[in-house]
Amino acid sequence: MDLTTPKNLKNPPYIQLAIDIPLISEVRKLFTQIAEISTSQLLIEIGTPFLKNEGLRSVVPFCRESFPNNYLIADLKTLDVGKLEVSLGSQTGVNACVVSGLAPIATINTFISECRHSNIDSWVDTLGISFNEFKAKLKLFKSFPDVLVIHRGIDEEISGKKFTWEIIKKYKNLVPSLIAVAGGITQNNIQEPLKNGSDIIIVGRAIYQAVDPFFQLNKFIDSLKVNP
């Protein structure tokens, strides 16, 4: 299987701010609060409800203007028409697009291939798939994605679905991709995914629902340094 290397993520670990806020007007307020943070260790994720509500054509230029030098990810969670959806993301200037690992294999392979063709990174999200299901499906991949997201959904988290951080190591043994982890990460547990080898820590509500998002985001970025 072909090996790929993320083109713009050479210095992990990173903090990824997932913006699952549906309105640009609300996101603008958040960006004003965190505007002074310019470290390249911060990745900005255009969350699925945000892009579905406001549209890639609006949100990508808006985010690029606010974060001209940061890595931007469009969390498309693509399930079909992989080539078309990648082209929508790459045309607007994101650095990476995300396909759902639940998508038909034809879609995943088209998606990864089109990302390479468009010179952006391909991310696969494991939301809703068990480790063993993913392991079996991986045999049908034509290339590895640049990044694999280990993801407990918000609805799953609320419903109390179990999750152990040790799973990160199992995925790292399976793929050469960088590993991102999402779902319920806070200041209290962030050292767990870092200790287990996560390259990218995805945090959303713990930052943007905080009383002081600037303070929280800085604290998360500082947490990266604690890890040996």
Place this chain on the structure above:
Amino acid sequence: MDLTTPKNLKNPPYIQLAIDIPLISEVRKLFTQIAEISTSQLLIEIGTPFLKNEGLRSVVPFCRESFPNNYLIADLKTLDVGKLEVSLGSQTGVNACVVSGLAPIATINTFISECRHSNIDSWVDTLGISFNEFKAKLKLFKSFPDVLVIHRGIDEEISGKKFTWEIIKKYKNLVPSLIAVAGGITQNNIQEPLKNGSDIIIVGRAIYQAVDPFFQLNKFIDSLKVNP
């Protein structure tokens, strides 16, 4: 399990025009061409790449203005945050929202429940799931969806994945929901899903990529009458 009935689909079969065109400017041209068609047997689907590119807040009012009396579906293909995504659709005025059948069961149940709460129809899309997988998952559903979509993805279709129309009857025996069928339906094969009991025929490219979309769409609508 609770039974629900679609509130606005009392006279099947229907033709559903799936708009998987990413740009509003292109869709506007299409709508101008088919504007004279006003039958309520026509449902308008806001396709996933269309809504991801332009945003629900723009595309729903635009489609509603062009089709004030037709049933409008937002094909969100939701995989997480079911409640939030339904609220984005219902706020903008669609008649139905679509959740991916691949989503975690917590998301599917939240999605269906929120649709009922918002007084819109809930649709579940089986793209990427086999009949047996769906049958097993259905045991965990708290309510039936109003409509179930039997769906061969465009990428799957191109890759030559096999599909038989007889599967429609198996689904009809499984759920009281209306059955919609999507994927590669043309004038040449439309009688197959109709004969097998499909309530909604979803057609996209066969109409909007035609030389004369008005003529083609009328032909599809006329095909509904051929069926006994």
